[in-house]
Amino acid sequence: MALPLEALFLFDVAALLGVYLIITVSLNIEYGYTGIPHFGKVLTVAGGAFLAGALPGRLGLLILQIFPPSEAVRIDCGVAAGRVITSIDEALNLYIPCNVGVVDWLNRFLASNIGFALTVILATLIAAGLFGAFLGFISSYPGIRLRGDYLAMVLLAMGEILRIIGYNYEPLVGGTLGISLPNVFAWAGGEFRFIVATALILLVALGVYLYAELLVRSPLGRLLRAVRDNEVTAESLGKDVTSLRMKTLVVGSAISAIAGCLYALYTGGVIATTYNRVSWTFWPWVMVIMGGTANNVGALAGTSAFVVFRQLIIFYKDRLAGIVPFNVVWLDTLILGLVLIVILLYRPEGIIPEKPSLTLRREKLLKLISASETKPRE
Amino acid sequence: MGLVEPLFRDAIIYSSLLVMLSTGLTFTYLTTRVPNFSHGSFATLGIYTTLTLGMLFRLNPYLSAPVAFIISGLVALTMYLAVLNPLASRGAGYLQLMIATIAFEFLIFSFINIYADYLTANFGAIVEQARTIFLRKLDLRVDFGPLAQVLGMRAAGLDEPAIFIIAPATTLASVVLLHILLTKTKFGTGMRAAIENPPLAETVGINVRRAYAVSWFISGGLAGVSGSFWPLAFLGGTETGSFLLVSIFAASIVGGLNNLYGAMLGGTVIGPAEILGTAELSSVFGSWIIPYRPAIPLAAMAVTLLFAPQGLTGMRWIHIVRLRGYGSSS
Numbered sequence: 001m002a003l004p005l006e007a008l009f010l011f012d013v014a015a016l017l018g019v020y021l022i023i024t025v026s027l028n029i030e031y032g033y034t035g036i037p038h039f040g041k042v043l044t045v046a047g048g049a050f051l052a053g054a055l056p057g058r059l060g061l062l063i064l065q066i067f068p069p070s071e072a073v074r075i076d077c078g079v080a081a082g083r084v085i086t087s088i089d090e091a092l093n094l095y096i097p098c099n100v101g102v103v104d105w106l107n108r109f110l111a112s113n114i115g116f117a118l119t120v121i122l123a124t125l126i127a128a129g130l131f132g133a134f135l136g137f138i139s140s141y142p143g144i145r146l147r148g149d150y151l152a153m154v155l156l157a158m159g160e161i162l163r164i165i166g167y168n169y170e171p172l173v174g175g176t177l178g179i180s181l182p183n184v185f186a187w188a189g190g191e192f193r194f195i196v197a198t199a200l201i202l203l204v205a206l207g208v209y210l211y212a213e214l215l216v217r218s219p220l221g222r223l224l225r226a227v228r229d230n231e232v233t234a235e236s237l238g239k240d241v242t243s244l245r246m247k248t249l250v251v252g253s254a255i256s257a258i259a260g261c262l263y264a265l266y267t268g269g270v271i272a273t274t275y276n277r278v279s280w281t282f283w284p285w286v287m288v289i290m291g292g293t294a295n296n297v298g299a300l301a302g303t304s305a306f307v308v309f310r311q312l313i314i315f316y317k318d319r320l321a322g323i324v325p326f327n328v329v330w331l332d333t334l335i336l337g338l339v340l341i342v343i344l345l346y347r348p349e350g351i352i353p354e355k356p357s358l359t360l361r362r363e364k365l366l367k368l369i370s371a372s373e374t375k376p377r378e
Numbered sequence: 379m380g381l382v383e384p385l386f387r388d389a390i391i392y393s394s395l396l397v398m399l400s401t402g403l404t405f406t407y408l409t410t411r412v413p414n415f416s417h418g419s420f421a422t423l424g425i426y427t428t429l430t431l432g433m434l435f436r437l438n439p440y441l442s443a444p445v446a447f448i449i450s451g452l453v454a455l456t457m458y459l460a461v462l463n464p465l466a467s468r469g470a471g472y473l474q475l476m477i478a479t480i481a482f483e484f485l486i487f488s489f490i491n492i493y494a495d496y497l498t499a500n501f502g503a504i505v506e507q508a509r510t511i512f513l514r515k516l517d518l519r520v521d522f523g524p525l526a527q528v529l530g531m532r533a534a535g536l537d538e539p540a541i542f543i544i545a546p547a548t549t550l551a552s553v554v555l556l557h558i559l560l561t562k563t564k565f566g567t568g569m570r571a572a573i574e575n576p577p578l579a580e581t582v583g584i585n586v587r588r589a590y591a592v593s594w595f596i597s598g599g600l601a602g603v604s605g606s607f608w609p610l611a612f613l614g615g616t617e618t619g620s621f622l623l624v625s626i627f628a629a630s631i632v633g634g635l636n637n638l639y640g641a642m643l644g645g646t647v648i649g650p651a652e653i654l655g656t657a658e659l660s661s662v663f664g665s666w667i668i669p670y671r672p673a674i675p676l677a678a679m680a681v682t683l684l685f686a687p688q689g690l691t692g693m694r695w696i697h698i699v700r701l702r703g704y705g706s707s708s
Contacts, residue, residue, distance in 0.1 A: 031473075037473055037476070142679075142680040142683040142684050143683050145687070146683070146687065148472055148473075149407075149411070149412070149413045149472045149473075149476060150631070150635060152413060152473075152476060153413050153627045153630075153631060154631065154679065154683060156415075156624075156627065157624045157627050157628055157631075157675075157676055157679055158676065158680075160624050160672060160676065161673060161676055164669070164670060164672050164673055165670070167669070168666075168669040168670060277620070278620075282480055282484075285477060285480070286477075286480075286481075289474075289477055326492040326495060326496070327491075327492070327495050329491075330488040330491045330492050330495075331488075333484045333485075333487055333488045334484070334485060334488040334489075336481075336484055337481045337482065337483075337484030337485040337488065338481075338485065340477065340478075340480075340481035340484070341461055341478060341481045341482070344461075344465060344470065344474055344477060344478050344481070345461075345464060345465060345468070348465075348468070348470060348474055
């Protein structure tokens with residue numbers, strides 16, 4: 001059964017929204033609450049995506065090695081690699097040159113065995129989180145003690161490393177040709193894979209959103225704001241600011257790597273050039289600034305506005321082509337640039353500004369104070 | 379067979395262009411405290427100026443340098459006057475300003491792409507390629523034969539592309555001129571005062587805003603000139619600027635962002651390190667390493683930050699010399 005085009009479009013918007021929401025929420029924790037100008041978001045997003053390109057296929061083959069399939073292995077590599085693979089060992093070795101053949105073969109098992117597919121998905125997401133955390137640590141280590149704009153430039157430059165490696169080192173994600181991913185949602189059948197994948201993305205996005213909400217309402221959240229607002233004060237109260245900033249970056253990086261991983265699993269392919277600075281660093285920044293920093297609802301608003309707007313331009317490309325005197329592709333960067341400047345000039349706090357942090361209710365505070373006063377001192 | 383190895387020639391040209399770019403970036407950073415993310419795009423404007431003048435109007439490609447200086451300078455000035463200055467006067471922090479430069483980069487990028495499409499559609503046959511621009515064929519050649527004869531060397535075939543002379547010469551001239559402007563003129567002294575302490579400079583009657591505006595014009599102009607030379611030596615396109623940005627940042631940071639001369643030093647270090655370093659590494663490890671060239675400025679930057687966070691010019695060299703002196707005496 002085929003889904004109508006409009007439905008697929010809606011699911012696409014929802015999936016993209018979820019992916020970007022995860023990234024903007026993590027950026028909001030890093031920048032909005034802790035004040036770290038993280039201009040290297042692309043590094044960890046690409047890290048997660050590249051991991052999703054490199055790991056699930058090989059992991060699937062390894063699992064099949066432990067639990068061998070009932071039928072004999074026979075993968076036709078077609079004209080490109082020019083041979084037939086007859087064992088899983090061989091498939092592992094030829095994973096990149098015979099990518100499409102091996103992935104097709106794997107998809108049959110993924111389609112028939114939900115448990116197998118879910119194991120692969122879960123393992124990949126966990127691995128992406130760990131890899132992201134590692135990348136966040138490595139990339140921020142040289143510059144974490146720097147301040148403000150200086151740190152921003154360092155993180156931006158560091159963000160480029162992985163794209164260069166991914167583009168040139170074939171065993172990772174197939175270099176310039178890219179790589180196909182095994183269809184880990186194949187068990188849903190046909191186009192319903194997109195619905196399942198979108199549901200998973202939205203579920204993870206919801207989880208991340210709730211985590212961020214709990215985080216910023218906790219004492220840790222107040223500590224993060226304290227570091228942002230006045231580092232010296234925070235330090236004078238015995239807080240290790242450098243280590244806190246480092247930990248924030250590690251957590252934020254892990255989260256955004258999961259977003260990259262989900263996006264790659266959703267699209268079913270990875271090519272290094274997709275993971276560029278504009279799409280995965282600048283756009284999330286635009287969304288956060290548009291929506292309002294240090295405010296998760298703002299991140300949601302900014303992300304929704306941005307994603308829906310862009311997807312609408314893409315969807316109505318053909319109709320716009322008659323009206324705009326140039327290629328519609330450039331229209332979105334043009335409008336986004338203008339909108340961003342206007343927002344910065346006339347509404348710098350974003351669509352939804354930051355709210356003062358909540359304290360306990362007055363009656364409750366008074367009760368607590370009187371309780372501590374009546375308690376005998378030890 | 380030229381005077382020097384093509385590799386050294388490329389290294390010299392590249393580092394000359396990088397010095398101009400990183401000097402401009404550091405200049406506006408010193409004045410307005412904004413890391414300019416659209417600095418690379420100013421260079422891309424220069425590339426398209428050369429393409430337009432050289433291919434479309436069949437003019438001498440070096441005429442494009444002054445035109446590019448004015449175009450990119452005016453674009454940078456527009457960004458300062460229309461976006462950055464109003465933002466700063468509304469009390470925006472460095473981050474809002476930085477984001478504004480990104481937004482402006484979006485605009486320049488779109489315009490350049492629309493222009494490239496326009497060129498391809500209307501003058502495709504004349505400009506040949508509007509997205510992969512390589513105009514070495516337009517360059518003049520300088521014959522070093524007579525010089526070699528005077529020096530008593532073999533004279534045949536010693537000619538070099540003019541860019542090999544003009545790029546370093548222009549860089550040197552602009553650096554010297556900038557130095558003279560900042561140290562010998564009244565306006566330059568005012569500019570330095572405006573950098574050191576803006577409120578105090580204002581109280582003694584220096585027009586700080588004008589000084590900053592001039593710095594943006596010069597910075598954009600230098601980037602434009604640098605970009606106008608680019609296609610004569612290297613392959614350029616709509617995205618050249620944003621690729622170059624990483625090297626520009628790295629050069630500025632290696633030199634130390636708080637010093638104009640640091641940027642010059644940084645460009646001089648990073649340029650040859652990128653080109654000669656890649657060649658050296660590929661001769662040791664094999665040619666697979668060549669595409670990893672962009673990693674070199676990043677590595678240089680990381681090492682600098684780990685061991686000399688203030689950059690090369692921020693280091694207390696005298697301190698190190700002293701330490702070593704004590705070490706040997708004890």
